[in-house]
Amino acid sequence: MNDYMVIGGGVMGLLLARQLAADGATVTVVEQGVCFGEASWAGGGIVSPLYPWRYSSAVSALAFQAQLAYPRLVEELLAETGLDAELEHTGLLMLDTDDESEALSWAAETGKNVQSVSSEFIRAREPGLSRSFTRGLWMPEIANVRNPRLGQALLKSLHSNPHVQILEQTSVVSLTGDGTRILRADILREGRQESLTAGAFVVTAGAWSRNLLAGLGIELPVVPVKGQMLLFRPERRLISTMLLTAGRYIIPRRDNHLLVGSTLEHTGFDKSTTEEALTSLHDSAVALLPELAKYPVTQQWAGLRPGAPQGIPFIGRAGKWENLYVNAGHYRNGLVLAPASAKLLADILLGRRPDIDPRPYDPCSNR
Numbered sequence: 500m501n502d503y504m505v506i507g508g509g510v511m512g513l514l515l516a517r518q519l520a521a522d523g524a525t526v527t528v529v530e531q532g533v534c535f536g537e538a539s540w541a542g543g544g545i546v547s548p549l550y551p552w553r554y555s556s557a558v559s560a561l562a563f564q565a566q567l568a569y570p571r572l573v574e575e576l577l578a579e580t581g582l583d584a585e586l587e588h589t590g591l592l593m594l595d596t597d598d599e600s601e602a603l604s605w606a607a608e609t610g611k612n613v614q615s616v617s618s619e620f621i622r623a624r625e626p627g628l629s630r631s632f633t634r635g636l637w638m639p640e641i642a643n644v645r646n647p648r649l650g651q652a653l654l655k656s657l658h659s660n661p662h663v664q665i666l667e668q669t670s671v672v673s674l675t676g677d678g679t680r681i682l683r684a685d686i687l688r689e690g691r692q693e694s695l696t697a698g699a700f701v702v703t704a705g706a707w708s709r710n711l712l713a714g715l716g717i718e719l720p721v722v723p724v725k726g727q728m729l730l731f732r733p734e735r736r737l738i739s740t741m742l743l744t745a746g747r748y749i750i751p752r753r754d755n756h757l758l759v760g761s762t763l764e765h766t767g768f769d770k771s772t773t774e775e776a777l778t779s780l781h782d783s784a785v786a787l788l789p790e791l792a793k794y795p796v797t798q799q800w801a802g803l804r805p806g807a808p809q810g811i812p813f814i815g816r817a818g819k820w821e822n823l824y825v826n827a828g829h830y831r832n833g834l835v836l837a838p839a840s841a842k843l844l845a846d847i848l849l850g851r852r853p854d855i856d857p858r859p860y861d862p863c864s865n866r
């Protein structure tokens with residue numbers, strides 16, 4: 500029997516498994532599809548909340564710690580696996596924001612680098628940007644990570660870790676307890692039902708977490724929020740900075756690929772892409788960067804964000820169960836928050852003193 504069963508192999512599950520195994524614990528990761536195949540693959544990988552001053556201090560606390568942790572994480576994974584998650588400090592240019600003074604006050608309070616910039620700065624920084632943008636906010640320190648590569652690197656590292664077992668194409672159908680402790684997970688693998696046990700169980704099932712916990716009488720208000728994205732593959736570098744306006748963004752990757760995101764749709768667990776989103780995202784992208792009109796969209800996809808109230812994730816022990824924990828509900832910020840969120844839960848599980856106050860994320864609190 501392994502010490503922990505981690506249910507869900509997205510960024511939350513894999514980073515938690517890495518943290519626990521680093522402390523010598525044994526971990527089974529159970530993933531119903533392929534690891535990093537859902538929101539963690541679909542996301543844009545901006546290592547900051549969009550408009551970070553609009554978030555609560557609970558989200559900022561995790562974001563600040565994770566932003567510091569990312570360079571080391573990516574370096575360690577590169578050294579261990581040879582796979583580069585391409586953390587690129589491109590900076591983020593936010594155009595025509597209507598709450599500039601709030602942003603600058605937040606920057607003064609938190610010590611973050613946010614600058615109000617003029618059209619001259621914007622043009623010098625990104626000559627291809629539409630001339631219609633005359634004011635902006637510039638955050639030079641913001642990075643993006645190539646999240647599918649992060650997933651590949653994490654998986655390669657975990658596959659070679661003797662403390663970690665990864666079961667893909669294996670779905671946890673239900674959890675069974677004796678009223679105090681969870682005793683086993685009932686799983687479905689290759690059409691067969693089996694039971695697996697562990698010392699403790701952690702639900703990192705993203706948008707699906709609510710369903711799993713509902714069977715135990717736990718009401719976790721996490722809902723799927725669909726996001727659609729587009730990919731362009733220009734043959735040359737069109738921009739070197741992440742651009743954001745009215746909630747729509749363009750992310751440049753190292754190989755000149757440009758990701759355009761994203762929609763926010765409450766359509767349940769439906770992950771289909773739509774013509775409407777294609778047109779809307781395409782129009783937003785061309786309004787930012789007119790030259791993009793010359794290039795075809797080479798890919799469109801959708802993912803399900805795990806939406807929680809105020810975007811504050813649930814991290815900690817779940818309900819009355821002594822050995823049941825959750826790390827879910829990171830909404831639009833799971834990639835940025837993941838290293839800090841996994842560390843906080845690992846600290847709780849391993850009895851270490853957490854360096855972030857866990858109370859705002861308590862799954863048992865009423866929100």
Ligand SMILES: Cc1cc2nc3c(=O)[nH]c(=O)nc-3n(C[C@H](O)[C@H](O)[C@H](O)COP(=O)(O)OP(=O)(O)OC[C@H]3O[C@@H](n4cnc5c(N)ncnc54)[C@H](O)[C@@H]3O)c2cc1C
Nearest residue numbers: 507509531539542543544545671705726802832833834835
């Ligand atoms: C379009 C889009 C853009 C985004 N952009 C960004 C961004 O720029 N920056 C950022 O920080 N965040 C971004 N996000 C949000 C981020 O992707 C998510 O918050 C994050 O990936 C959530 O990670 P997770 O591990 O909780 O969930 P997931 O990655 O969804 O992983 C959960 C896993 O659990 C598995 N699972 C579910 N139920 C079971 C079960 N019963 N048994 C076994 N396995 C199960 C699923 O198959 C899945 O693989 C974006 C999301 C989307 C959709």
